[in-house]
Amino acid sequence: MANFDFRTCSISGLKIDKASENLVRWNLIAAFATLAVGGLFALLVALTRWPSVHLLPLEFYYRFLTLHGIDALLAWIIFFEIALVHFTSAVLLGTRSYVPWLGWLAFALMLIGGGVINVIVLLGKADVMFTSYVPLKADPIYYLGVILFAVGALLGFIIFFINVILSKRDGGYKRSLPLGVFGLGAASIIAVLTLLHGAGIFVPTLLWSMNLIPNVDPSAYRLVFWGLGHSSQQINVCAMVSVWYMTSAFVVGGKPVNEKLSRTAFVLYILFINIASEHHLLVDPVLSTWHKIVNTSYMMHLAVLASMIHAFAIPASMEVALREQGYTRGLFEWVKKAPWSNPAFSGIAISILLFGFLGGITGVIFGTEQFNIIRHNTWAITGHFHGTVVAGTTIAFMGFTYLLIPYIFKRELIWKGFATIQPYLYGVGVAILSIGMMSAGAFGIPRRHYDVTFSGAPFSFTFDPAVDMFMSMMGVGAVLAVLGGVLYILIAFGSVIFGKEVQ
Amino acid sequence: MSNHKDDMHAPGVFALSLVFLAVFIVIWFAHLKWLMDIWAVR
Amino acid sequence: MHAERNDGPVPGGQTFYDNIILLLILGIVVPTLVYTVWGLVEIMNVPKLPIVP
Numbered sequence: 001m002a003n004f005d006f007r008t009c010s011i012s013g014l015k016i017d018k019a020s021e022n023l024v025r026w027n028l029i030a031a032f033a034t035l036a037v038g039g040l041f042a043l044l045v046a047l048t049r050w051p052s053v054h055l056l057p058l059e060f061y062y063r064f065l066t067l068h069g070i071d072a073l074l075a076w077i078i079f080f081e082i083a084l085v086h087f088t089s090a091v092l093l094g095t096r097s098y099v100p101w102l103g104w105l106a107f108a109l110m111l112i113g114g115g116v117i118n119v120i121v122l123l124g125k126a127d128v129m130f131t132s133y134v135p136l137k138a139d140p141i142y143y144l145g146v147i148l149f150a151v152g153a154l155l156g157f158i159i160f161f162i163n164v165i166l167s168k169r170d171g172g173y174k175r176s177l178p179l180g181v182f183g184l185g186a187a188s189i190i191a192v193l194t195l196l197h198g199a200g201i202f203v204p205t206l207l208w209s210m211n212l213i214p215n216v217d218p219s220a221y222r223l224v225f226w227g228l229g230h231s232s233q234q235i236n237v238c239a240m241v242s243v244w245y246m247t248s249a250f251v252v253g254g255k256p257v258n259e260k261l262s263r264t265a266f267v268l269y270i271l272f273i274n275i276a277s278e279h280h281l282l283v284d285p286v287l288s289t290w291h292k293i294v295n296t297s298y299m300m301h302l303a304v305l306a307s308m309i310h311a312f313a314i315p316a317s318m319e320v321a322l323r324e325q326g327y328t329r330g331l332f333e334w335v336k337k338a339p340w341s342n343p344a345f346s347g348i349a350i351s352i353l354l355f356g357f358l359g360g361i362t363g364v365i366f367g368t369e370q371f372n373i374i375r376h377n378t379w380a381i382t383g384h385f386h387g388t389v390v391a392g393t394t395i396a397f398m399g400f401t402y403l404l405i406p407y408i409f410k411r412e413l414i415w416k417g418f419a420t421i422q423p424y425l426y427g428v429g430v431a432i433l434s435i436g437m438m439s440a441g442a443f444g445i446p447r448r449h450y451d452v453t454f455s456g457a458p459f460s461f462t463f464d465p466a467v468d469m470f471m472s473m474m475g476v477g478a479v480l481a482v483l484g485g486v487l488y489i490l491i492a493f494g495s496v497i498f499g500k501e502v503q
Numbered sequence: 504m505s506n507h508k509d510d511m512h513a514p515g516v517f518a519l520s521l522v523f524l525a526v527f528i529v530i531w532f533a534h535l536k537w538l539m540d541i542w543a544v545r
Numbered sequence: 546m547h548a549e550r551n552d553g554p555v556p557g558g559q560t561f562y563d564n565i566i567l568l569l570i571l572g573i574v575v576p577t578l579v580y581t582v583w584g585l586v587e588i589m590n591v592p593k594l595p596i597v598p
Contacts, residue, residue: 164565175555176563185565189572196573197581219591223584231576257513263562270572275580286588295580312520316513323512331515370542 006096010503012250012407015094020086023103024408027083027156028401030111031076032492035394037118038072039485041065043478046433050475051453051468061450062127067118069130073389074149074232075114080397081187081239082106082156087404088184088242089163095172098163102155109152116145129448131225134205134216143206150198150228157191160184179256179263180249183242186266187235193274194235197227219286230277233389237307238269240351240393243400244314247348250403251339253324254317262313265306273303279367283376289369296367304364311356343419347399350427355392358434363388380441387434390481395427398488405492411499419491426484432477440470 005018041064047055056064090097097103120126126138132146164185167173177185201224207213245262248254256262278295281287322334339345362384366375375381402419405411413419443464445452452471454461538544561567 161565161569176559177565182562185568186572189565189569192569193573193576217588219588220585223588224581227576227581260558267562267568270568271575274576278580278584281584286591287584288587291583291587299579312516315519316516319513319515331518334515 009407009410012403014091014407016091016408017096019100019103020090020097021408023086023097023100023107024083024091024404026107027079027086028404028408029496030107031079031083031397032489034071034075034079034114035485036489038068038070038076039482039489041068042072042485043482046475046478046482048450049471050478051471053475054451058450059124059127062129062448063121063124065448066127066129067121070117070121071114073130075110077236077389077393077397078149078153078156078232079110081191081235082110082153083404084184084239084242084400085156085160085188087408088181088246089160089167091408092178092181092246093164093167093173095163095167095170097159098166099159102159102162106152106155106159109148109155111152113145113147113149113152116141116148120145131229132205133225134208134218134221137209140206140209143202143209147199147202147206150195150202154192154195157188157195160188176259179259180242180246182263183238183245183266186270187238187242189270190231190238190274191235194228194231197224197231201225201228219284222281222284223287226277226280227274230280231274233385234269234273234276234303236389236393237273238266240355240396241266241310241314243396244310244348244352245317247344247396247400247403248314248317248321251342251345251348252318252321254314254321257313257316257320261309265309265313268302268306271302272299273306276300276303276367279372282367282369282372292369297369300364300367304360307356307360311352314352341420342402343423344399344402346420347395347402347423350423351392351396351399354395354427354431354434355388358431359384359387359389359392362438375441377446378441379437379445379447382447383434383437383439383441386430386437391427391430391434395423395430398426399423401488401492405495405499406502409496409499410502411495412502413491414494414499415487415491418487422484422487422491425487426481429477429479429481429484433474433481434477436470436473436475436477440467440474443467443470445471 006015007018008015044056045061045065045068047053048061086097086103117126120139120142126132126142128136128138128142132138132142164177164181176182201221204213204216205221208216245254245256275295276299278287278292279300282292282296318338319334322338327334327337338349340349362380365371366381366384402413405413441447443466445463445467452463452467555563
């Protein structure tokens with residue numbers, strides 16, 4: 001291969017090679033599209049669980065809930081993360097993408113796998129929720145679709161290692177990777193672990209669905225599935241935290257206040273965050289108390305320590321940078337004078353606050369055996385992970401999009417006024433949604449449940465009337481969040497297609 | 504050694520971290536009381 | 546993007562953190578042993594119920 005086509009971004013100063021640029025662009029476009037689909041299903045499902053609306057009929061609720069899980073939790077986020085892999089391992093380093101053909105192969109597999117999954121679920125042949133717990137059996141094509149998507153994602157993350165190692169060999173960067181890239185490295189490492197577990201569970205399950213093996217043990221399925229399922233969320237945590245650092249750098253010029261500490265925190269994630277997957281199994285009868293307590297109550301806190309480090313390191317980096325810009329009055333002038341109307345900055349700030357206080361804290365609590373037993377399978381769990389993945393990771397990715405559109409798509413944002421309010425609107429919506437769910441769950445409202453009035457059931461049961469208020473709160477939050485989401489999609493696609501070209 | 508360490512000056516976040524620590528300590532003792540009252544831990 | 550000081554010997558910790566392949570290996574081996582393998586061993590050692598006719 002002869003010349004590599006580089007350009008220098010006039011805004012960020014980044015040296016961008018054409019191959020990387022295209023890979024980032026198309027993975028982002030796929031991410032926007034899958035978020036739109038996942039968000040549509042979110043609205044339909046939320047309007048069903050809002051008791052006064054109760055929109056969908058029974059089977060469509062479970063069907064669309066399955067797809068909401070797949071498209072919003074897996075596809076949107078992983079497409080965005082693969083875009084981040086290309087961005088950090090090539091663009092941020094100013095080096096070329098070494099294996100663009102592999103990037104396109106990965107993209108194609110993810111697209112085809114995602115498409116297959118959506119079609120087979122819409123055909124009604126895989127109403128198994130995104131957890132697809134055995135002995136629930138879907139059509140074999142469903143499992144094949146998941147495997148295709150997972151293989152594509154694995155190849156995409158492997159590209160990170162190829163790029164970074166070959167770049168080092170060719171002198172592309174000296175000494176160590178920048179912190180934002182290091183964070184995506186942590187994400188990629190966790191991704192390899194995640195997807196190996198995915199292969200480990202979906203291949204036997206595929207064979208079982210084709211009646212080639214007699215059965216898959218449900219306990220073993222749950223154990224290995226969550227090695228895929230929860231670990232994939234930890235990819236999100238690492239990617240989100242990297243985005244926090246990078247946005248602080250791009251928007252306010254923030255530098256890590258202590259590289260050693262921040263990198264140690266990422267290494268703690270690499271070693272210990274995945275064993276917290278055990279928290280899905282805390283009420284399973286088979287595993288011993290030792291396995292449960294060592295993996296959650298003990299080692300999980302090493303990962304929590306890491307989160308605490310990042311939680312202070314990133315605002316500190318912003319404070320240092322803003323003080324250098326002259327905002328030194330008192331303790332908090334820098335907070336007042338921070339660029340709150342810049343949606344990249346506000347997205348990150350809202351993400352940090354909501355992830356920390358809503359999602360993260362409840363995660364640590366519910367991941368403890370004594371709490372888990374009173375929260376397992378309630379809506380409190382759903383409220384928790386909407387606090388982490390939606391209020392945390394998704395808002396952070398939305399904020400970062402507002403940088404990637406000028407840097408990578410070379411377009412100015414359209415509707416800048418709406419862009420300014422979008423993170424706030426979405427953040428408020430998801431916060432209300434999450435608090436509504438957790439409050440209802442505290443009263444025992446179950447998750448993944450079509451009708452908590454149990455109409456038509458042989459026995460009657462009524463919840464405390466307070467739950468109606470919380471479930472309606474969830475509905476209101478959902479509508480606000482979807483509005484914020486629609487704005488994001490329109491601004492993203494609109495800017496990419498119609499935005500003024502950046503020179 | 505340069506004045507590298509002196510450049511990293513974040514008193515606002517430091518103050519917030521102290522507030523956080525204080526809240527944590529309060530909640531810590533509250534949770535111990537909760538364990539005793541609700542879970543009969545002695 | 547960060548305060549880089551390209552002088553002096555590289556501290557041992559930095560060399561460890563720079564070794565992405567070593568981190569990859571640790572990041573796979575540690576959780577797989579502590580969570581997956583230990584869990585599977587426990588599951589496989591659950592005694593089977595005798596079938597009483």
